Amino acid sequence: MISIDNFRPKGTVKLADISTLNDLGLSDDEKEEKLQEVQKKLSKKQDAMYAHNKYAFLICLQGMDTCGKDSLIREVFKEFNMRGVVVHSFKTPTSTELEHDYLWRHYLALPEKGKFAVFNRTHYENVLVTRVHPEYILNENLPNINTVEDITDEFWQDRLQQINNFEKHIAQNGTKVLKFYFHMSKEEQRKRLLKRLENEEDQWKFSVGDLKEREHWDRYMACYEEAISSTNTEYAPWYIVPADDKKAARYLVAKIIWEHLQLLTDIIEPELEPDVKANIEVYKKMLQD
Structure with missing residues (x-):
């Protein structure tokens, strides 16, 4: 029996103490069969959620390059009705986005009631990439931030609290927020990057930037640890x-x-109004004439 609670961090996170490999005690065929079973159940429940029109789901995916987010989105949500799920991949902020606060573009992408939104890279990039590369913060043109030296630890603590406030606000208004960190080993990333280079069909996925970010692996792990520890809420x-x-x-x-x-x-799936339900046979006859 797989308990999802085993994958929910408790207290201060130390990623080095958590395994990056877990086959869940299943063969590859069993994993695929069980995934297919859940895909169908998710699809059916999402249809009911769409009709119910009170809840939305925000699925946040974070992880280092090659951790498998793209293929997971394709496989997990493949049975969904297209109208029920929207995927957003957040890139470097545009000039328009930089004219607003860092959460603005994420607010715009929140799911409508009855729908799922998947953030492939999320608002957490603002306490991960920008923390590893604090010079990026200068592009936001913030008050009292004129040099990298102005970006203090208090700045990051405030930003983590702002993210908590953002998530609490949308959760209290019906959006269920689930956040996933894809915990991949540095060795596994090396293998996947090599595979991209060796396979001509996958070479387009390779970016020199992946190698540059890989040099900051330990710093990223430290930032992930603090971000997860500080924002892991009910x-x-x-x-x-x-x-x-x-x-x-x-x-x-x-x-x-x-x-x-x-x-x-x-x-629950909505029912027909009593007067409509009572006349179903009449409506059928009208359509058959």
Whole structure:
């Protein structure tokens, strides 16, 4: 029996103490079969959620390059009705986005009631990439921030609290927030980057920037540890997903989403109005004439 609570961090996170590999005790075929089962259940429940029109789900995916987010999105949500899920991949902020606060573009991408939104890279980039490269913060043209030296530890603590406030606000208004960190080993990333270079069909996925960011691996791990530890709340929980086994990671994420959907016991498919239901046979006859 796989308990999703085993993947929910408790207290201060130390990633070095958490395994990046977990096959969940299943063969590859079993992982795929179980994923397919959950895919169908998620799809059916999402249809009911869409009709119910009171809740939305925000699925946040974070991890180092090659951790498997793109393929997971494709596999986990493949059975969804297209109108029920929207994927957003946040890139470097545009000039327009930089004219607003850093959360503005994420507010714009929040899911409508009844829908899922998947953030492939998320608002957490603002306490991860920018913390590893604080010079990026200068592009935001913030008051009292004129040089990198002005960006203090208090600045980052404030930003983490702002993220907590953002997530609490949307959670209190019906958006269920689930956050996943794909915990991949540096060695596994090396293998996946090499595979991209060796396979001509995948070479387009390779970026020299991936190698440059890899040089900051330890710094990224430290930033992830603090971000997860500081923002792992009941209203927006984190799950640390061992990501060296892609098939296991996909099934685990699907299972976690499904179990949280199951907690929404008030979601039921709407029924026809009594007078309409009483005249179904009449309407059928009208259509047959």
